[in-house]
Amino acid sequence: MYLKICAILVLAQIFSAAAWAQDKKTSPSPGLVQGTDEEQAACSPDATRFCRDAIPDTFRVLACLQENRRKLRKACLKVLEDHGQ
DSSP, X not given: OHHHHHHHHHHHHHHHHHHXXXXXXXXXXXXXXXXXXXXXXXXXXXXXXHOXXXXXXXXXXXXXXXXXXXGSOHHHXXXXXXXXX
């Protein structure tokens, strides 16, 4: 009886871990807003130049880019504007 209970618990852990892993693959991490590849390419040089200390914290990088709005290249500025920033 004890072995059956242990086996059931192990199987439950395996299935819950598999479901959790599948869920992580299909949904982005909460709070992670990085934009499309094109948007990243547009802002990556500016983020690296002005916001190196904030990387990889997406929200700190966004705040930094907003603070340095006057210095941003037109492509990155357009990305911010397109997203209401």
